[in-house]
Structure formats: C-alpha cells, structure tokens
Amino acid sequence: ETGVTQSPTHLIKTRGQQVTLRCSSQSGHNTVSWYQQALGQGPQFIFQYYREEENGRGNFPPRFSGLQFPNYSSELNVNALELDDSALYLCASSFEGFSGNTIYFGEGSWLTVV
C-alpha cells in the first residue's frame, strides 16, 4: 500500500457534466501528478503540481484543470465531459517530482461517461 488515496473509486457521469476527483498524497510528498488510463492503454500524463503550482502539463485540453492544496492533496476537475473521458484516473505522489524521483500511485478513480 502506497499511502496515496483517491476518491471516489467509481462514478458515472453524463456527457456535458463536470466531475471532481480527489487525491491525498503520501506523507512527506510535495508533488502530485495525474494520469489518465484508457482501457487497454498505458497511463497518459495530464499534469503535475509541485507546492501548489502547476509544474508541467500533457496534451490535454483546458477543460482538464487541477488544484493542489497546502497539505499537498489535490483535485482533478474535468468540465464538459465527453464519452472519451471514460477512463481510469490515477493520482501519483512523489517528493520533489521534478527530479525524476519514483512516483507512487493510488488505486485510481474509474470514471464512466454515458
């Protein structure tokens, strides 16, 4: 067990709605990264937060946004949901994530958009 917790574990949303996913990082970790994993694919980097600032972003549209709080927990928000947003969303935490340190993943949030 990594100590990274995510909520909710499963959820179903309707196209056009908005969703917020939450992540608590491992104790001592100040960097949180979010990944999207579509069925049968490897995880794709969405963005990374380091000390409450966005520290890099993958090839995702602006309707994917995030926050990191002073306790280093984080949220991923997705607006105007599309069917293709159905995926497993993984949160990962690390210490000083810009340095190539190992990231540790939570169990993910399974999102289904109908």
Next chain:
Amino acid sequence: AQKVTQAQTEISVVEKEDVTLDCVYETRDTTYYLFWYKQPPSGELVFLIRRNSFDEQNEISGRYSWNFQKSTSSFNFTITASQVVDSAVYFCALSDATSGTYKYIFGTGTRLKVLA
C-alpha cells in the same frame, strides 16, 4: 521524442516457467530514469524498480531481474519460476526532463497470464 515500446501485448506461460517482458525506449536526454510497474485488476500501479541512465548494472530481487542495456535502449524484465500471482499487466516507463517536467511516458503494457 520520448517513446516506450512494449511489443508484447499478451504472454501466457505455465506456472514455474521463466518469462521475459521486453521494453525498448527512445530519448535524446542523457539523464533519464526507467521504471517497471505492475498493475493487477484492482487498477493500482505497483512500483517494482527504478533505474537511472548512469547505472547499467543488472538487478535481481527475488524471482525478478532486470537487464538494462543502453546500447540497445532496452530495459527488459524477467520473472523466474513464474507464479499465478504474477498475472497482471506490466508497464515499462521512461522519465526525463525533455519537456521540462519529469513526466512518465508509459508503454502500452504487457498482459502476463500465468496458468496453473
């Protein structure tokens, strides 16, 4: 550009057989990190190993071993005497600072089925 290729989509072996999972990577950085993760059906990615680009020593951990060869840009993973509990999807990943952020680039994964 950064890229990780896991050419084996699915492998089936009988328990106690040895199995090797292949990983080939591309990067222009001289400093980079390579990883293997295991993903059971529950979804959580379980960290197995991290290697930096300056350390080409092979590593063994119990039944697991890793062969890192910079000359062929490969980082292969071998499970000796496989067990049913090894059944999972295995991902190889690359991390470097090409984009300014040490994001991970994952391969598409290899599904390993170990049959009793």
